[in-house]
Amino acid sequence: MKIGIPRALFYYQYYPFWKTFFESLDQKIVLSSPTNKDLLKKGLELCVDDACLPVKIFHGHVANLIGKVDTIFIPRIISIEPKEYICPKFLGLPDMIKNSIPDLPDIIDVDLNLYKSKIMFFRHFIKLGEILNKNKKQILIAFNKAQRVQQRFEYQLIKEKIVPQDILSETYKISQNEIFSYNPSKLKVLLLGHHYNIYDDFISMNLIMKLRKKNVTFITSEMVTNKIIVEGTKNLSKDMFWTLGKKAIGTAYYYLERKKVDGIIHVASFGCGPDSLVGEILEKRTRRDFHIPFLFLNLDEHSGEAGFNTRLEAFLDVLEGRKYFEDNIPTYG
Amino acid sequence: MQKCTLGIDVGSVSTNLVLLNEEKHLVKKVYINTAGNPIKAIKNGLIALEKELKIMEVYAVGTTGSGRQLASILVGADIVKNEITAHAAAALTYYPDTQTILEIGGQDSKIIIIRNQIVIDFAMNTVCAAGTGSFLDRQAQRLGIPITHFGEIALKSKNPTRIAGRCAVFAESDMIHKQQMGHKIEDILKGLCQALVRNFLSNVAKGKEIRPSILFQGGVAANAGIKKAFEEQLKLNVAIPNDYDVMGAIGAAILASNHVVSRKKQTNFVGMKITTRNYEIKSLECGGCPNCCEIIQLFADKKLMATWGDKCGKWSSTVAVS
Amino acid sequence: MRITFPHMGNICIPLRSLFENMGLEVISPPVCTKRTLELGVAHSPEFACLPLKINIGNFIEALEKGADTIIMAGGIGPCRFGYYGEVQKEILKDLGFDFEMIILEPPQGHFFKLLQKIKLITNHNTIKDIVSAVRIAWKKALLLDKLDLESSKIRPIEKIRGQTDKIYRDILLRINDINDKDEIDDLETIISDTLYDIPTNGQTPLKIGIVGEIYTVLEPFVNLNIEKQLGELGVEVSRNIYITDWVQENLLPSLLKPDKHKDILRLAQPYIKCFVGGHGQETVAQIINFANKGFDGVIHLLPFTCMPEIVAKSAIPRVSQKHSIPVMTVILDEHSAETGFKTRLEAFIDMIYHKKEVGDFAKMHSGN
Numbered sequence A: 001m002k003i004g005i006p007r008a009l010f011y012y013q014y015y016p017f018w019k020t021f022f023e024s025l026d027q028k029i030v031l032s033s034p035t036n037k038d039l040l041k042k043g044l045e046l047c048v049d050d051a052c053l054p055v056k057i058f059h060g061h062v063a064n065l066i067g068k069v070d071t072i073f074i075p076r077i078i079s080i081e082p083k084e085y086i087c088p089k090f091l092g093l094p095d096m097i098k099n100s101i102p103d104l105p106d107i108i109d110v111d112l113n114l115y116k117s118k119i120m121f122f123r124h125f126i127k128l129g130e131i132l133n134k135n136k137k138q139i140l141i142a143f144n145k146a147q148r149v150q151q152r153f154e155y156q157l158i159k160e161k162i163v164p165q166d167i168l169s170e171t172y173k174i175s176q177n178e179i180f181s182y183n184p185s186k187l188k189v190l191l192l193g194h195h196y197n198i199y200d201d202f203i204s205m206n207l208i209m210k211l212r213k214k215n216v217t218f219i220t221s222e223m224v225t226n227k228i229i230v231e232g233t234k235n236l237s238k239d240m241f242w243t244l245g246k247k248a249i250g251t252a253y254y255y256l257e258r259k260k261v262d263g264i265i266h267v268a269s270f271g272c273g274p275d276s277l278v279g280e281i282l283e284k285r286t287r288r289d290f291h292i293p294f295l296f297l298n299l300d301e302h303s304g305e306a307g308f309n310t311r312l313e314a315f316l317d318v319l320e321g322r323k324y325f326e327d328n329i330p331t332y333g
Numbered sequence B: 001m002q003k004c005t006l007g008i009d010v011g012s013v014s015t016n017l018v019l020l021n022e023e024k025h026l027v028k029k030v031y032i033n034t035a036g037n038p039i040k041a042i043k044n045g046l047i048a049l050e051k052e053l054k055i056m057e058v059y060a061v062g063t064t065g066s067g068r069q070l071a072s073i074l075v076g077a078d079i080v081k082n083e084i085t086a087h088a089a090a091a092l093t094y095y096p097d098t099q100t101i102l103e104i105g106g107q108d109s110k111i112i113i114i115r116n117q118i119v120i121d122f123a124m125n126t127v128c129a130a131g132t133g134s135f136l137d138r139q140a141q142r143l144g145i146p147i148t149h150f151g152e153i154a155l156k157s158k159n160p161t162r163i164a165g166r167c168a169v170f171a172e173s174d175m176i177h178k179q180q181m182g183h184k185i186e187d188i189l190k191g192l193c194q195a196l197v198r199n200f201l202s203n204v205a206k207g208k209e210i211r212p213s214i215l216f217q218g219g220v221a222a223n224a225g226i227k228k229a230f231e232e233q234l235k236l237n238v239a240i241p242n243d244y245d246v247m248g249a250i251g252a253a254i255l256a257s258n259h260v261v262s263r264k265k266q267t268n269f270v271g272m273k274i275t276t277r278n279y280e281i282k283s284l285e286c287g288g289c290p291n292c293c294e295i296i297q298l299f300a301d302k303k304l305m306a307t308w309g310d311k312c313g314k315w316s317s318t319v320a321v322s
Numbered sequence C: 001m002r003i004t005f006p007h008m009g010n011i012c013i014p015l016r017s018l019f020e021n022m023g024l025e026v027i028s029p030p031v032c033t034k035r036t037l038e039l040g041v042a043h044s045p046e047f048a049c050l051p052l053k054i055n056i057g058n059f060i061e062a063l064e065k066g067a068d069t070i071i072m073a074g075g076i077g078p079c080r081f082g083y084y085g086e087v088q089k090e091i092l093k094d095l096g097f098d099f100e101m102i103i104l105e106p107p108q109g110h111f112f113k114l115l116q117k118i119k120l121i122t123n124h125n126t127i128k129d130i131v132s133a134v135r136i137a138w139k140k141a142l143l144l145d146k147l148d149l150e151s152s153k154i155r156p157i158e159k160i161r162g163q164t165d166k167i168y169r170d171i172l173l174r175i176n177d178i179n180d181k182d183e184i185d186d187l188e189t190i191i192s193d194t195l196y197d198i199p200t201n202g203q204t205p206l207k208i209g210i211v212g213e214i215y216t217v218l219e220p221f222v223n224l225n226i227e228k229q230l231g232e233l234g235v236e237v238s239r240n241i242y243i244t245d246w247v248q249e250n251l252l253p254s255l256l257k258p259d260k261h262k263d264i265l266r267l268a269q270p271y272i273k274c275f276v277g278g279h280g281q282e283t284v285a286q287i288i289n290f291a292n293k294g295f296d297g298v299i300h301l302l303p304f305t306c307m308p309e310i311v312a313k314s315a316i317p318r319v320s321q322k323h324s325i326p327v328m329t330v331i332l333d334e335h336s337a338e339t340g341f342k343t344r345l346e347a348f349i350d351m352i353y354h355k356k357e358v359g360d361f362a363k364m365h366s367g368n
Helices: A011-024 A038-047 A053-066 A093-102 A120-131 A137-160 A163-166 A172-179 A207-213 A226-232 A244-257 A273-290 A305-325 B040-046 B050-055 B070-074 B083-095 B134-143 B147-155 B168-180 B185-204 B224-234 B244-265 C009-021 C035-043 C049-064 C081-094 C111-122 C127-157 C163-177 C181-197 C215-220 C226-232 C241-250 C260-266 C280-292 C305-324 C336-368
Strands: A003-004 A028-031 A071-075 A077-078 A106-108 A112-113 A189-193 A216-219 A262-268 A294-301 B002-010 B014-021 B026-033 B055-066 B101-104 B109-115 B116-124 B214-217 B280-287 B294-300 B303-308 C002-004 C067-074 C102-105 C206-212 C235-239 C295-305 C327-332
Touching: A003 A011, A003 A053, A011 A028, A011 A163, A028 A106, A028 B185, A053 A093, A053 A244, A053 B040, A053 C327, A071 C206, A093 A106, A093 B244, A093 C305, A106 C305, A112 A120, A112 B070, A137 A163, A137 B026, A189 A207, A189 A244, A207 A305, A216 A262, A216 B101, A244 A262, A244 A273, A244 B109, A244 B224, A244 C067, A262 A273, A273 A294, A273 B280, A273 B294, A273 C081, A273 C235, A294 A305, A305 B083, B002 B070, B002 B083, B014 B244, B026 B040, B026 B083, B026 B244, B040 B050, B055 B083, B055 B244, B070 B294, B070 B303, B083 B101, B083 B109, B083 B116, B083 B168, B083 B214, B083 B244, B083 B294, B101 B185, B109 B303, B134 B147, B134 B168, B134 B185, B147 B185, B147 B224, B168 B185, B185 B224, B185 C035, B214 B224, B214 B244, C002 C049, C009 C127, C009 C241, C035 C049, C049 C067, C049 C215, C067 C081, C081 C102, C102 C226, C127 C163, C127 C181, C127 C226, C127 C235, C127 C241, C163 C181, C206 C226, C206 C280, C206 C336, C215 C241, C226 C235, C226 C305, C260 C280, C280 C295, C280 C305, C295 C305, C295 C336, C327 C336
Parallel strands: A003 A028, A003 A071, A071 A106, A077 A112, A189 A216, A189 A262, A262 A294, B002 B055, B101 B214, C002 C067, C067 C102, C206 C235, C206 C295, C295 C327
Antiparallel strands: B002 B014, B014 B026, B101 B109, B109 B116, B280 B294, B294 B303
């Protein structure tokens, strides 16, 4: 069977797992095209107006797969960590797709719900295997294999401080390899935001490449261990129930408290509910308690690249300026 | 021969050129409508500076503004800088005590926070045009008031009308409503100034600590009503630099001068031949992938000089910038 | 300790009564006004949803009047409301206010927990005092719901415009002021009597249901007084949620929550399969419920960028078609202007009338 996987949203987190799992069960994987203008246009047409950019783009990716596959894999990602959610739109994503896109093929929308326990991750894939008419043994073998690949993927991001595209796309890393020259005066920034925004080069207007070209070292939440995130979030007065928000805040505090970064770039899409609050907490604390420059980049389908570049360049100038004067001038306050 | 540095700020509304002498004093400034044709605007700007350029030697050129890349290719700039850094550089050269810059131009507005002469924070308006010069232009036009008189009329108001709405569209409809209710023109104008400043402070400047000295620059600084409204709402004095309307260009010139001097470089400036060359811009849609990037090619006297606009680098990397 | 809380429609009346009867000093948040909104908008994150902004305005106004303790509800997500308190604390702290915020976190933070907390603070309350305070507050809530329900039936058919509202306002004040159990019981009959005394024009009004995110449904300042506006356009309005429902849902421990709720939610299954946070699933269920009850149309209210309601909105075209009920979605934010709103309401009603006429016409000719 040909299973379509939209190259969007949790593709950036789970693709190695999905691919290995399905392929081990003799399925053929078809990925949608990388995000592009046509795909965005299609997404805007289909999706309910008020959704955020990544969800609109997801609609475009689903549409892109119609006619090419037997079924499309759109798991209902309710929760990937105990007592946490992603956001309401993820809870209702398969519903939104079915409500908005006509002529869909079969949709595999098995719940992924680890709210009560992480054990459910295994059950989710058992159920998936059962839908594909596989027996327990086959599923178990595929699951174990996929888990090893996934672990290696996650480990590689942390160890080599690279981004998912470096691994997922065959051409990506090579084209950027020459930029990886060591430069001692490099700026170091935290690049925070949902993985499906910062790693989709169309959505983020090639932010990763732009930072690399300018010789800026960046840390994302995918490059740090879970331990760091737990450490970083321990001072929150209330546990954060959005997984991606928690990762951003945890990464930020860990590095801020150890004074290990020159600045923070927070990327969020227009209309993102969790980030409207997570961003506020991040920005307020970064400025008030740590006096570190903070850049908020807001993305939507109308964002112009010119304004985006101006902000980014000016921000890097600010960081350079501070670094240069750091020894001569006492900290402002 | 006296030496000078050239700064060019290509914005969507106006293109500004300045010449500074080696002491960074302004020799001459030129203010030209971009009118959708930045190449023509730059050419005309240089023609307007012809007399000075004949007797002075340009040792550095800097460009800024949304058309900074194009301008730099055209004139052979030594440095290309974003307008935030440029504005701050200009302000700090003449007013080293500045801690806050409020800048409102034709299409955008920004706030720059400075401490100890270093930019530590900034923000630009996001989506909305209600906080910019073109909004005021439009409303002045609607009310039949020349924009140059806007400020002084607004200052006469004793009982400003309250104009609601954070967004241009809403503010406009509310203003029309108030006009129909028979509010006095000066009260409406003052109300507009207050609304714009309120929007600016709650939108662009949200969460920023505004400390004196405060410098107000950009084209809208000419409007005394806005300056007053800032002072009233901030309860602080607001200063306006002499050349408030060309601070971006001045900044670009200063940054270029610093760059060339510190690196002991020769300028890349191509000279006045720009004004006689025949430039042509061609655009085409690349069909290489579904991104369908709009590729822009610049020809000088039919010779391809530069290509840009593609996301992948297929086009822009094939032609060397001369 | 001078306590305050967010202003959400008339809910502040029973809340105030409850706290005062337990011997606490209450600074009721002033009724939401333009100033509340402006204060909220100026100090809240730009892309936060509207209720958070209005709350900030409420809190600032109450703190200015001398409140020092804010009582706020919490939540476990995924809707943003669950994190409001945390963010609001940060914002108010940044503004330099000195206050304490008590956030009632479910499931452990239900209402009884709060009562416990208050008992510790005030100390001289007996269980009996508390029970009596709760009882009076609950009765007031019931009265308010009765008032809303019954006046919405009379308002569209009153002979002289504004009569219902005059009585509505009078009774509201009385509910606010009285504190005696017998007087409250009397008021219940007074409400029915005075409202039924209003001369009516004998017409059958259109029936429109209001669904959506609770804050926008319950707070008239935010929804531009939609119930009154519709009433004056000759429409009988029914909401999907009333004060007593909200209290049962949000402040009671789950074992005491009513069952009928779950039955209604089941209606949403074909369109939204599971809980999506907030009232997203419920919105869809209630639209169908209204359709089943023979309503002529539904208006769906949500704050700009509200996540659960956006999911609901994606289902509305299908729901509306399948259950042949017209649904209009109105997104509310700080830019909502009354003139445009009224035009839309009128157009929606005209459309329903037109549909009815055409429908009846079709029936006549098909011989049914």
